[in-house]
Amino acid sequence: MSRESIIEVENLTKRFGRFTANDNLTFEVREGEVFGFLGANGAGKTTALRILCGLSKPTSGTVRIAGLDASHHPDRIKKVIGYMCQRFALYEDLTVFENIQLYGGIYGLTPREIRSRSDELLDKLSITDLRNRLIRSVPLGWRQKLAFSIAVLHRPKIVFLDEPTGGVDPIARRQFWDLIYDAARSGMTVFVTTHYMDEAEYCDRVCILSGGRIEALGRPEDLKTTCQVDTMDEVFIRIARKDQT
Amino acid sequence: MRTILVLIRKEFIQIRRNRIMIPAMIVAPLVQMFVLVFAANMNMRDIDFHIHDQDGSTESKQLIAKYLSSPFYSYGGQVFTEQEGEELLRRDQTDMIMTIPPAFGEQLINREPVAVQFLINGINSAAAVLTASYSQSILLDFNQELITNYLRISGQSAPGRIDVSYLHWYNPELDFKIFMVPGILVILVMLVGWLLMSLNVVREKELGTIEQLNVTPIRKHQFIIGKLIPFWILGMIELGIGLTLGRLVFHVPILGSFGLLIGFTALYLLTVLGFGLLIAALSETQQQVMFVNFFFVLVFILMSGVFTPIESMPDWAHWVNLINPLAYYMRVIRMILLKGSGFMDVWQDFASMALFGIIMITLAVRSYKKRS
Structure with missing residues (x-):
C-alpha cells in the first residue's frame, strides 16, 4: 500500500497514577484503511482511542492526525474526525431528525445540507418512517446504525468507533459492518476497537494490544500465517492471552 | 454564533419534552408560597x-x-x-x-x-x-x-405612664406574607437556575452525550453559553410566575422599579448558574451533584436572611454571606419590592453581584474540561 498515513502515533504513553494504560505505542494508520484495534478488556484500547480523538491527553509521545499535531491543534482536528462509542450518545429525548439537525448544526452544515443529507441517510438505512420518532423509541440495532451515520454526517476524514457493536445481534452487526465498508469505500479512514474476533477478520489491518503494549500488528491473513492458525480467534488467544495459556 | 443557537434550540426542545419540568415550574412557586407563607408563620396562636x-x-x-x-x-x-x-x-x-x-x-x-x-x-x-x-x-x-x-x-389619680407605641415602616401591619414572599422568590429563582442546570449538565455526563459533544469542534464557551442561556431564561420566567402569584394572591407590593428588579435578578441568576455549572463540572453523577448542591443550598438559604435577620448573626456569618448570592438578592429584592429603593440605594449590591457573577462564570468555564 502506498497510501499516505493519516494517523501517526509515536511513543504514546498514558499513565493513570502508577498504572500504565498505554505503554510506548507506535503505529500508523493509512488513509482509507479499516484499522482494527483489538485487545481484551483493560488492554488499553479505549484509552488510546480517546487520546486520538482528543478526549484525553497523553502522558508522553506524539500523535498526528491528518497531518496535525494533536496537542497543538485539537480544535482543527475535531472538524475532520467523527466519533461513536458503545455508550449511547444520541439524545434519547430528541427525534431522529432533531439529532441529525443538532450534530449537523454543530459541524456547521447549512440547513439545506442538513435536510438533504438527512433524507439521504434515512433513505439509505430505509428508516424514513422513523424520522420524527424519539430516539428512545427506536430499536437498539437501528440506533447504533443511526449513531454511526450521524457520526459521519459531516463527512470526516477519519471516524473512530469504540466497540460500536456491543450488545447487538449478529445480523445487525453484519449490517453495521456494511455501513463501515461503505464509509471506507468513499475514502474515509475507519479506526475501530473491538473484541469480537469475527470483526477483526473484516479489517484491513489489525493491531493487538495486551497489557497496554502492542503485541502484533499486520493484516489478519499475515498474522494467521505467522501464528500458523486458521482463525483470528486463535491468533488472539495466542497473542493477547499468551501470559495465561 | 450559529453553534450556540443550535445548542439552545436543543435545550428548549428537551425542556419542552420533559413532562415534569414545566408543571413543576408553575406548581413549585404556588406550593412553596402557600406552605411557607401560611405554615411558617412566626406569630403565635393557641x-x-x-x-x-x-x-x-x-x-x-x-x-x-x-x-x-x-x-x-x-x-x-x-x-x-x-x-x-x-x-x-x-x-x-x-x-x-x-x-x-x-x-x-x-x-x-x-x-x-x-x-x-x-x-x-x-x-x-x-x-x-x-x-x-x-x-x-x-x-x-x-x-x-x-x-x-x-x-x-385612696383618692389619688393614677400617675402618668409612658406608653411605647410602634409604627412599622414598609410593612405597617407586620404582615408575615409580605416579608416571606420576596424571600421565596429568591429561593425559587435559585432552584431553577442552580439545581436544574447542574442536574442537566451531569445528566449529559452520565448518558455520555457530553463526550460526543466534546469530540465535536464546539468551543468551551459555546457549550457553556448554550447551557446558560436556556436556564437563565427559565429563571427569569420563574421570577415572573412567582411575582405574579405573589401580587395576585398575597398582594405583595412592588414599590420599586420593575426594571431594576429584572436587572438585579439577571446578575443573581448568572451567579447561581455559575455555582451550578461549577459543581456539575466537578461531579460525575447526579447523586454527587445533588449531595453537594444540598449542602451549599441549605447553608445558603439558612444564612440568607429569609427566616432570621442577618443582623443578628455572628460576625463570621457576615463573612460567609459575602459568598452567598442569596444574601445579596434577599436584601435587594426586599428593598426594591417593599421599600421602593432605587438604583442609588442598591448600587453597591449591584456592583458586588456583577463582580460575583463574573467570577463564578469564569470559574465554571475554567473547570469545564473538554479533555481529561
Missing part, C-alpha cells in the same frame, strides 16, 4: 397553658381571666401539684404552666410584693421566647390595673 392555682382567691381568678380572654392562649386545664405540671411539660403536652402561689390575693391586698411563676416549654426556643413575652405583657397589664385601682380607692 398557646396551650395549664394553671396551678394554689390560692383560689378572687384576685387569682381575675388574673386567670385575663389570660383566658387573650386570643393567643388556649386553656388546657388545671393541675394540682407541681409534679403534675412538670410531668405535662416533660411529655410535651402543654406549652406553659402558670403557678399562682398561696396567699397571692392576700398579699396583693396587703400591698406586698408577690411572684407568679411561668414554666415554659423550651423545646422550640423561638416559641418559648414569644410565649414568655406575651405572658409578661399580660401580667404587666394586670399589674397596671391593680395600681390604678388602688390609687383610685
